Amino acid sequence: MTTSTFGGDGQGNFGNYGGSHLPPHLVEPMAEVAAAYEQARQDPTFMAEYQDVLKRYVGRPSMLYLAERLTAHCGGARIYLKREDLNHTGSHKINHCLGEVLLARRMGKKKVIAETGAGSHGVALATAATFLGLECEIHMGAVDVEKQHPNVVRMQMLGATVVSVTEGEATLKEAVDSAFTVYANHADEYLFCIGSVVGPHPYPTMVRDFQSVIGREARAQFLEAEGRLPHAAVACVGGGSNSMGLFSAFLDDADVQLHGVEPAGEGVESGRHAATMTKGTTGVLHGMATRVLQAHDGEPAPVHSIASGLDYPGVGPQHVFLCEQGRVNYAYADDQETLDAFTTLTRLEGIIPALESAHAVAHGMKLARELGPDAAILVNLSGRGDKDVDYVAEVLGRR
Structure with a gap:
């Protein structure tokens, strides 16, 4: 907790x-x-x-995995994946x-x-x-x-x-x-x-607390693997449960950059996205005061993401607070960047990520290049992509 x-x-x-x-x-x-x-x-x-x-039922702790071929491909920081995709039920x-x-x-x-x-x-x-x-x-x-x-x-x-x-x-x-x-x-x-x-x-508190096992495990595993904390920790954000679970263990570690990655869909200026932290305004949704993507009449706006688990017009209220406090950086990845990350991780590491998680992978790859080879970063692979393979094949076939 x-x-x-x-x-x-x-x-x-x-x-x-x-x-x-x-x-x-x-x-x-x-x-x-x-x-x-x-x-x-x-x-x-x-x-x-x-x-x-x-x-005994989920199989925790989940693995921390050094993605060596993905790291070599990006040519920068070492990329570690927290393998939540290996949990029973796949996320x-x-x-x-x-x-x-x-x-x-x-x-x-x-x-x-x-x-x-x-x-x-x-x-x-x-x-x-x-x-x-x-x-x-x-x-x-x-x-x-x-x-x-x-x-x-x-x-x-x-x-x-x-x-x-x-x-x-x-x-x-x-x-x-x-x-x-x-x-x-x-x-x-x-x-x-x-x-x-x-x-x-x-x-928001209860789900975060139950998900905080991700961050506690990852923190201990990273210290064991690297002898230090990560330079950055990255996770996708829709409502924001996997990211709050990861971030919770590092919030007081000022030297650890925290990056939440939203779905930019077809582009944050296109109107076809779900980047609430980037484009939302303060409102009330589903019983909470938070940031909301709102239409002109004040109703929640239509949203889009290639990842069904991220197409939500709101976000967890703690995320908005962390953004305003300057503790978490909120970036975004669009559908094409997400597909590229999906196929890259699949081909290089033999790991098929959920489309939701592929948003975090996409941003993690960018960060790795920016931070350089002396750094190490942690990406939460929040789910596996078995559920997405037919849809991805259809999309790639159309393109």
Whole structure:
């Protein structure tokens, strides 16, 4: 669990961001979740069980891997990958899903409900629910259902009910809206298991805490491998869970540069992107005050990314706070740079990254060239690309 001075006030506020901006009927259910999580995180028995399932079921700790051929290709800093893609279910999402489902069981809930974009969170939650004996319902935009069909099949095979959402842009934002609507009417039965460091308190804090295992492991592994901390740590940012998990261990290490990489889509000036930190303005979305990509009428703007897990018009409130504090640099990679990084890592290292993670790889390759051979950097490979291979083949075929 993070104790950094950048970690917020413990009540869900990160400077002027975060909090709980909720309709009256959701105030009590969210307060119940916040109280339950506060009790659970201070309960040694709960935390011991959580650590145990991470080890014996997920396969933690995940590997730190020196990508030697990628390093040689870039001709600069040594590039290390934190291999979250090797976790059971194939991404970092299982880290917080197991924590949330354990919490649901502790609260006496029988069902969990959530949104998903690329499907990684949905698969991880369905897996955790099956493992711990709860029912699971996943809402997914119809566009993403088509792009990420293998993950839809996986969720259904795991026993989850998958709801295809056709409203609006039919992507991640609409999936969140749909799942929240069902939860609001059945809060006594369900625990809403948000898939990132977004939403009302306690979710930005709770998901960050469950994901902080990434940073703790990576910090110790890097010290062992290099005898020093990395010059830079890099992770992709949609809602921002994998990046907050990585960054949490380095926030107070001023000599470690932290880089969050957003999806620039077809270009940040094109209107076809999801670069919230770069182009967003302050607003309220899904129960939190944060930075939001907004249309002229104040509604969330349509967004685009080649990576379904990043096409969200908001971002975790702690990210906005860290940006304003100058602690994290927020860059972006467009669809073409992401595809190039995807194919480069695949061909050089035999590692197929998730398209989400390929954004971080793209920026990591740039940094490696800039920093030079005396430096070493850490890139969080947050997921594997099995889910993306058909879509990437289609896109590359069209191009």
